[in-house]
Amino acid sequence: MNYRQARNYIDETAKFGSVLGLKNMSNLLEELCNPQKKLKFIHIAGTNGKGSTLAYISTILKYSGYKVGRYISPTIFKYRERIQINEVYIEKESFARLMTQIKSVIDKMIADGKSHPTSFEIETALAFLYFLEKQCDIIVLETGLGGTLDATNVIDTTICSVISTISMDHMQFLGDTLTQIATQKAGIIKPGCPVVSAVQKAEAKMVIIDTAKEKSCELYFVDPSDISNIEYGLENQRLFYKDKQYKISLAGSFQIKNATLALKVIECLNQHGWNVSQQAIYDGLENTKWIGRFTLIYSKPTFIVDGAHNEDAAKQLKESIELYFKGKRLIFIMGIFADKEYKKIIALTAPLASAIFTIETPNNSRALSAKDLATEISFYNIEARPMNSLKEAVEASFLLAGEDDVIIAFGSLSYLGDLINLVTFSSSAQNE
Template sequence: MNYQESKVYLEDISKYGSVLGLENMREMLERLGNPQDTLKFIHISGTNGKGSLLAYISTVLKEAGYVVGRYVSPTLFSYEERIQVNEAEITKAALSRFVTVVSHIIEEMVAEGKAHPTVFEVETAIGFLYFKEMNCDYVVLETGLGGLEDATNIVRTSILEVITQISRDHMGFLGDTLEEIAGNKAGIIKPETTVVTGYQEPEALTVIRRVCSQKQCSCRIVKPEAVTAVSYGCERQQFTYGNWKNMEISLAGVYQIPNAVLALETVEALRGIGLEIPDEAVYRGMKNAVWRGRFTVIQKNPVFIIDGAHNEAAAQVLAESVRTYFPGRKIYYIMGVFRDKEYEKIIRLTAPLAEHVITIETPENDRAMDAAELANVWRKYHSSVETADTLDQAVDKSLELAGEEGVTIAFGSLSFLGDITRIVENRGNRNGSR
């Protein structure tokens, strides 16, 4: 297949949806020679902060001289973002070649009466093949959904697992209580490995500790009391964590401090199991880490921010970031969200900060909530709400209302933030306002 044929193939198999379980994945990978068994993984699960944490860890390891694969989802700007080596995306040629290989394996499976793998399973298999070909020293692997039955959990050679803060999300798939969700997320933990966890609610932490004990794993937990000298900013933030003095990061959002602290705790754990990571590499990697879509400033004048807040916990920290960075400023929202998200909780938390709200329907997604329906929910909490028929219309209206002093924030789902970014950047280039 060429690149276009490969993309059509992947889009076509998206109809198989999301299916939890490892049977298909195991069958497919065995036929592909189990490329994942040749790799060493740092496996990440949790609810919020997985992508940012992955960016910190993989950039630090790259700065330390390692060849580092990273596997992420969803992506914002290009399909190839999900599979990277040392921050370079998989080439279109390599993607096409591996799609062709995997498609032949799937044909054999289906001909034998076996279930067709999902698109996420196929993408994960392609990632493993590419990381093996690129001779990665380590792969930083982000789960797609949950942990225990997520396709990424087929790996058996993890050297370390990291669990970010767990909150209530995807409850239809992962469980109705925090304990059940934590049990699913902790499903990535492999016997006799090292586990690092960020701040957790007591119910979640109890589950993680129990799994670590059962599997004879050591467990490192971040120490919030060791965080001092915090300085917030949209372009530069600084903090001290234990012996890591004046650590600087470039990612914005008040929640990036806890994410960065978890990354430092992970670095300490990696050093503890034998990885050579000089202090200089840590400082460079933390500062140079880039992760778009989490309180990312895409235009400075006027300020335009994109944020993938799509659950209650993320909405709480989004609101906290707005209060911290923009006190007294008028805030204009563009919001689009999936129907299966806790959109009313998100709205309730963010509504008090809004001057005006524009709702949109996230394009080309069956899970998207109708803009008018979303606006009706907003009107229960805010008096100034309107809908936009297109993303272009939403951007134009928000920038018109915000003027020079207002701040626009697009949030609710990651799925439309790449398109929003392109629209804003195109307008900025034409107007010379960036």
């Protein structure tokens, strides 16, 4: 297969849906000679902050001279973003060649009466093959959904399990209490493997403590008292962690928490034989890039994109808005999936805006219609206008906003790549 044929093949496997459990994944990897067993992993689970934490950790390790694989989802701009080495996407040729290999294995599995792997399982297996082929020193791996039954949890060579902030999301799969959800997230903890956790709510913290104790793991929590002298900013931010000052280039009040979780992970790695220099930590934090979480994409008017898609992320977005844009006129673009707690997201954010343009997230069966979203927002006496397209929403927001106003697009990561491209195009056209 060439790259286009390989992409068509993986797109066709979407019909097999999402299946929680490790049986299919284990069968597929067994046929591929278990490449994951020859790799070392930092495994990250949690509700919010997984991606940013992954970016900080992998960038720091890159600056320490390690060859670092990243496996992430969802992606913002390109499909190949999900598989990277030192921030370089997998090559089209490598993707096509490895997908051809995997397809032949799957054909054999089907002939033997085994179930067809899902898209995510196939992509995960391909990532493992690629990272092994390129002889990566370490892989920073993000769970897709939950932890215990997530396809990534087939690994058993984890060197550090990382738990970012846990909150309510994906309740239809993970449970409807924080304890149940935390139990699924803590499922990535492996016997004897050190565990590093963000600050957690009491119920989630207890689950992590109990799981780590049961599996004889060293457990480290981020201590908020280690963080001081925070300087917030849209272009860069500074903080003291313990006795050292660090600079980060990602905006959002929550990025302080994500950065300190990454610092705690690096501390853990250094204690267990990995050599990460202090200079690499400084350089890695400052040069970490992660688009889609309170990211500034345009100035005058200020234009921010944020992937806030659940209640906790909406709280973090509100906190950042009130911190950075107090007294500013706000215009929102919102697009949300129907299976999310969109009423809670609206209740937290809509009262902050003077106008809101709603969109139906493109090419997704889970999308809430722009009209239904606008109707829900109208209960808060906010002017909400349903738009026929994302392009129309971007153009309308630019027409309405003055240079000192702030436009914020959020609700789902799924449309942010298209939106960023549209904003770049629209702003360029205005400046011609």
